[in-house]
Amino acid sequence: xxxxxxxxxxxxxxxxxxxxxxxxxxNAKSKAQSQLRIHAPTSDxxxxxxxxxxxxxxxxxxxxxxxxxxxxxxGAGGVS
Numbered sequence: 001x002x003x004x005x006x007x008x009x010x011x012x013x014x015x016x017x018x019x020x021x022x023x024x025x026x027n028a029k030s031k032a033q034s035q036l037r038i039h040a041p042t043s044d045x046x047x048x049x050x051x052x053x054x055x056x057x058x059x060x061x062x063x064x065x066x067x068x069x070x071x072x073x074x075g076a077g078g079v080s
Contacts (some may be wrong), residue, residue, distance in 0.1 A: 059067040 056068065056071060059071060063070070
């Protein structure tokens with residue numbers, strides 16, 4: 001039996017150059033690649049505190065109290 005001792009969360013936020021965004025005409029023609037299109041960069045509403053809160057919520061959902069404890073508790077200011 002194999003025991004997984006560590007789990008990792010990998011996150012990649014992309015900020016593409018606006019000149020590389022697909023045009024509307026291309027969007028209509030390439031429906032097969034719709035999952036690969038970039039519609040807009042990340043909103044300005046995404047702040048470090050919001051991202052930390054979202055990560056804490058997901059860790060709590062996936063790992064429960066143990067995961068929150070590993071992050072430093074409910075009041076942890078950041079994600080380590």
